[in-house]
Amino acid sequence: MPYGYNGKILRINLFTSDVKVEEPGEKFFRKYLGGRGIISYFLLKEIPKGADPLGKENKIIFSTSIATGAPVPGFGRHSIGAKSPLTGFYGESESGGFWGPELKFAGFEAIIVEGNSPKPVYISIKNEKVEIKDAAHLWGKETGDADDLIKQELEDKKVKTLIIGPAGENLVRFSGIAHDLTHYHGRTGMGAVMGSKNLKAVVVRGTNKLEFANSEKLREIARFFAQNFKNNADNHGQHNHGTSDYYFGAQAAGSLPTKNFTTGYFDELDYDADELHAKLKIRNDGCYACPVRCKQVFASEEPYKIDPKYGGPEFETLAAFGSLCGVSDMFAGPKAHELCNRLGLDTVSTGVVISFAMECYEKGIITKEDLDGLELTYGNTEAMLKMVEMISSRKGFGDILAEGAKRAAEKIGKGAQKYAMHVKGQEFAMAEPRAKFGVGLGYAVSPTGADHLQHEHDGAFDPALTGYSHSTDDSNVFLRALYPMGLLDTVPSLSLGGEKVQLFTYLQHYWSLFNSLDICIFVFEPVRTLKVNHLVDIIAAVTGWDTSLFELMKTGERATTLARSFNIKHGLTREDDNLPDRLFSGLEGGVLKGAKMDREEFEKSLTLYYEMMGWDRKNGVPLEGKLFELGIGWVNKKLR
């Protein structure tokens, strides 16, 4: 057995009930690693052109990486991918937690699920024992109830669960997959793909041990992390407040997505992080092998009952159900979070489609009558929470919004399209591109559509945002973090152009590597406690490979290119790498009032990005030479 991984991929056909184990060999795993690398490889090879994302030709892949389960912070994540019902292109969503390491301990790297089951089922894996079990009694259940029932049935409270809620069963195009209820695969509608396959859950229990090439080195790095993460200024009080601090930080910076991205400042925000946490937080939760425990568990009885078994909201959720919908009620976001997790919805897309509907309502494009009497104004908490349930159950107008902002806008007509904040059909995440133009480029070219985990987006490398613009001391962590990549100069946030696109492209390779290794950006983002070269050391210590940052960056680039190739095969053109018009007109309020992107600069930068990626200038089709350069010459046959 190689170090760090088992080398086994499970292939389960839900139609025939066949279960197979494939062992593609060490070079395969070294080339594709896991997560995005493995998912994009199989999706590109196996999903036929024109396949319906909710049809039997789609496949859904659950993948860890060669290093998942290493006893180092950040190595506890896993990815789920399929052709996305939201975008029609490459779909993928990651989460932290424990499921990934558990699958490794069971003896597998990944699971490819193909075919549609004729009746509701769930997959149970206990070490080498793989079962397709009846799920008739689970169908229609909220995630929490299904979780309880599965654990009772298996008589195992330690089993790690991936479960869809009613939203997934109802094929809501942005439905997600709950992992142990508190972690979540939100983006790209993977819940609907499980729903379309009558697959309620995938649960796993593993009791084997992984062997590592250099366990002492791993322990040393874990110790270094434990001793240092709290001292790193950029860890943002992760343990104390998780990502919720971003909500208030973005407000101060004028970059808080507010009222469907019309402004970057939410006038009515009248509480702060301390107050939020004092009123709602009951404890911390965390992920495999990580001492940070950055997840904030919220509970409340009033004004809404919030059940702590669903964990608590991240920044994205607080913003999507707060400022974005003009909702100042501090309990509303946490309640919406709980609702989405129970029902199986992506909080980001759900918040955006509701804020979209709110803007349409405010502008008279949709009316109270369309909404069965609901007054869907900005700030109407009750209507917002009601709409979450209507989307999940596809009741009334919820059925239209359940299609996602893009399709809903097309259905609504009357100019609604211009208020649908999406790329490729996937709704914006909670980073305002007009505050960080690189985020705009990231939304435009991310293979999954607008997404917050596909590229750097917190502006940490902009001296203007980090306050180091006039510092002559470039020994500070921010400016030096990217030196190992040869990125020696910072670039202003409010810019595009060649230098920004270089920074963006290298970091996209790196983020793609994160999603191929299934590791956490909060641990490995370059400015954090563990540096770029720590990652190289860890992969070497896990696997025993004589590897390098060059090899690793290339695996990141390779995975992005595979996902791009999947998209090209499935019909993507330059038109799909577009941004909504709103980004090219000024933000309406806050310290960045008036900030806007420039269409011409954006188009020019998009072309520069294509050129940097080795894609053709016109539609971003990977060039024959580039595919060979990345060691994936086989992809040429899929594209030309």
Next chain:
Amino acid sequence: MPYGYNGKILRINLFTSDVKVEEPGEKFFRKYLGGRGIISYFLLKEIPKGADPLGKENKIIFSTSIATGAPVPGFGRHSIGAKSPLTGFYGESESGGFWGPELKFAGFEAIIVEGNSPKPVYISIKNEKVEIKDAAHLWGKETGDADDLIKQELEDKKVKTLIIGPAGENLVRFSGIAHDLTHYHGRTGMGAVMGSKNLKAVVVRGTNKLEFANSEKLREIARFFAQNFKNNADNHGQHNHGTSDYYFGAQAAGSLPTKNFTTGYFDELDYDADELHAKLKIRNDGCYACPVRCKQVFASEEPYKIDPKYGGPEFETLAAFGSLCGVSDMFAGPKAHELCNRLGLDTVSTGVVISFAMECYEKGIITKEDLDGLELTYGNTEAMLKMVEMISSRKGFGDILAEGAKRAAEKIGKGAQKYAMHVKGQEFAMAEPRAKFGVGLGYAVSPTGADHLQHEHDGAFDPALTGYSHSTDDSNVFLRALYPMGLLDTVPSLSLGGEKVQLFTYLQHYWSLFNSLDICIFVFEPVRTLKVNHLVDIIAAVTGWDTSLFELMKTGERATTLARSFNIKHGLTREDDNLPDRLFSGLEGGVLKGAKMDREEFEKSLTLYYEMMGWDRKNGVPLEGKLFELGIGWVNKKLR
């Protein structure tokens, strides 16, 4: 002062006698490193389009790197570059020895020499003291005599010298520069550039110490090397025989350039390495901080007097004045070596132009009359040696050959062009492309024209050549050497196509890095004792930089792209990346009889290479996006 280097570049104007010191700062040195990186940077910025390589607009740059002088084997080289009088494109030539470290100890990284001196001069540097000294008494002198005179005049036997011979003074287009007489800058005609500037020599003496960030680590690596280099099978008995073993190895492999590249097997070769060394070798010589001492000093009284002060021939010289000219006399190559070093000629180009003339003679294209009675047949040792002198002095037909094979062929006419084995005007080195198609691609795209130090060319990564083709044990050093670059598969020598071009391109980046760091391929070629990641460790230990193989590979790619950009600026098109027709017809003898390249496959691979490099498909012009990707957006202004 930063670790490892001084950060100072000398700029000397020979016309005005101005001497300036420039300090471009740490980021400049980190981005361009030295050697090719620094030379291509300044040549591209400063040499105007259309400049005559032998005119006053040309500049000649002598460069070390940020790590030259580190107490580790392989770090004792330096580079000399200018617009080449041989090719009209980017010119550069490297050598080992001691001059580079000496310049560093004097306090400088590089010297830019501009303007032409009205009268013969030489440059003397002793630490910070820089003098332009009269060289009237040195002009016309052979290198050895000039070396003696300079040392007498300076009363310093330890001064390190770069000296041109009569060939350089006579502007022979492939004249070189001798370094301490035994080392040599052969390729691309740098001697003629010095000659055109009336610059006889550049001598240097430095007594300062360099500081390193982690001297203990450097000592550790040096110890590792000393303990292991002899055990590495691929070190080819370097200490005992130097590169001369290649001569006999290539003969056995059928890849020995013979009779102007008509065949790969020299029928009349009737001695072996042991006999050669028994008869000629008197001692070993070596380079700075290197325990290998791979240089073989030859001496002889009969049949020719061979003066050991000029060292001894490498493989390239033995072949160029042996099999290539059909000369089986084992003393001829060593004698020609001595002659070329004395007179200041590149042994490679000299051998090739003579073998070209021999083929023309054999075919009746040139006659005894053209040659003042010389019977220039294959195998005529006396005529060959005579022609070396005629070229140096530009006497008779030597004046035509002194222009290089390309120009000579044009002048001769009568179809002579097809026997001129050159790319971009520079003569082939002694690797037969039909035995390793990657060498053909390397000759075609090397910025300096056909050259042996710009790309991998010994076929070590082809299992067919290394004898590992059927081995299932890929733990062996050959197959694993490139793993840190993500190159997991070997590729057959007699092939081009996507996989080969990927291997070639990555290794070209690495070789370009070698020439930017000014390090020795015999130490750092991936299959040697020090591995790819040792190099990263060394650069980190020298400079204290948190660097990586990614950053270093990008500096290699950047330097290649700068040199390419220089060539584009100076008129290069795809036509210049061409190979002689001979390579597309079969080798005439030896075990590879009949082996040939395929024109269509070559053209397709050339396009794939352009695409991999981020250059346009048509003429290989670096794309705007690629230049930004490499952090050299400024180059766009030079190209478009």
